[in-house]
Amino acid sequence: MTQAPTYADVQAAAQRLHGRIVRTPMLRHPLLDALTGGTILVKPEPLQRTGSFKLRGATNAALLLGPAARRGGIATHSSGNHGQATACAAHMLGMPAVVAMPADAPAIKVESTRRWGAEVVFFDRHATDRETLAATLAAERGATAIPPFDHPDVIAGQGTLAIELAEDAAAEGLALEGFAACTGGGGLIAGCALALEALAPAAELWAVEPEGWDDTRLSLAAGRRIANDGTGPGLCDSLLSKQPGAITFPINLARLAGGVAVDEAEVFHAMRFAFEHLKIVAEPGGAVALAALLAGKLDARGRCFGLVISGGNVDPAVFARALQAAPAAA
Structure with a gap:
């Protein structure tokens, strides 16, 4: 099997990508902190040049x-x-x-x-x-x-997101104690896990998936790769991988606290919240980590918690459905 990447590979990727991609900012919102009881640091990858962390x-x-x-x-x-x-x-x-x-x-x-x-x-x-x-x-x-x-080079590149977030948190005197990312095949959370193992070793890491496509959650719980049946809802089109990767899964199994799944109503709620309060357009798959946090499926109470909104390439009709869904908390 192809050799898995290391933190050194993530560091090298960060140097290689400097000036070629957008260093997305770290966002905070007092309402998000108030609703969750934590200090929430949002990494908004819809602001990336192609609209996602990819x-x-x-x-x-x-x-x-x-x-x-x-x-x-x-x-x-x-x-x-x-x-x-x-x-x-x-x-x-x-x-x-x-x-x-x-x-x-x-x-x-x-x-x-x-x-x-x-x-x-x-x-x-x-x-x-x-x-x-x-x-x-x-x-x-x-x-x-x-x-x-x-792919090891893809995983290493995705992990640069966590390096940036950890650096920006440290610049404000903060240290990550928790972290969650939207998860399909596991490349993003794996790369981030490699980075945070070095930069925030005490942080609890979570993979978040849509219901019906929560193969990473099931695989982490079982200790082996499990495939879903491919019949779940298709709303989160960017996260419809059938099973964790052969390279990504061992990385995640050794480093993640677990996985959680969110339903379509929770995803729409998060998309609307991101638009109304963070002023970010999030696609369904890009909003699942925020959805889990707002639904209380991730516990950020009393902790500094990093959260990825991973993409914003949403079909206009789908986005309209999100905005017509139940109002975001005020």
């Missing part, structure tokens, strides 16, 4: 390709955010990119991926082995396959 990992992986590999470009599969990130990274470095995307991927994500110059190949998310398809596309085009989460 640009970190994709760019780090692309930068590590040699000259010959760069000529062949990148092939990947993605429900949208990693596809956009891969397309953007390839454009930045003058490489071709091909992205296999589910036929039902949000139009906003498809259009953005194409806008960066990538070729998009559609597939049926229920009937196609996406990893096999990406490998086939890579072989046909002489490209390098860079998967969305189960």
Whole structure:
């Protein structure tokens, strides 16, 4: 199996990405602190250039390709955010990119991926082995396959988010005691776990998933990788991985306190709260960690708690549904 990344790899990624991605700010809101009883530090990745944290990992992986590999470009599969990130990274470095995307991927994500110059190949998310398809596309085009989460360079790039948050917290005299991130295949939380093991070793780390797609939660509880049945709700399209990654899961099993799952009403509530109070547009999958916190499924009482809003590439009609849902707490 491919060797897992280390904290040193996350540090190197942070240096490599400097000036190539947005260093997103650390946000706070008194209402969020009041509702949870903690000091909540929000990392808003919708402000990233492609609207999600995925640009970190994709760019780090692309930068590590040699000259010959760069000529062949990148092939990947993605429900949208990693596809956009891969397309953007390839454009930045003058490489071709091909992205296999589910036929039902949000139009906003498809259009953005194409806008960066990538070729998009559609597939049926229920009937196609996406990893096999990406490998086939890579072989046909002489490209390098860079998967969305189960890749050491991608994991290391995602972990730069936690380095930034820990640094910004320290600048205000704060130390992270808890941390939660939206979780699909586990690349984001794994990279962050590597960083926080070094920078905030006492922090309790949580993976948050949508109900019906909580394979990481189930796998952490069982101590082995468990796949969901793929029939859960599709609202959180960016988090519909069927099982944790072979590389990400051992990292997370050794470092996470556990996982929690949220339902669609809780997700819509969080999206509306983020819009009304944090002034952030969050997509459903990007809002699940905030949803868990607001629903009381994460205990931040008396603690400094880091929270990732991981993406903001939301279909306008879905966002309208969130705004029409039950009002956010005031």
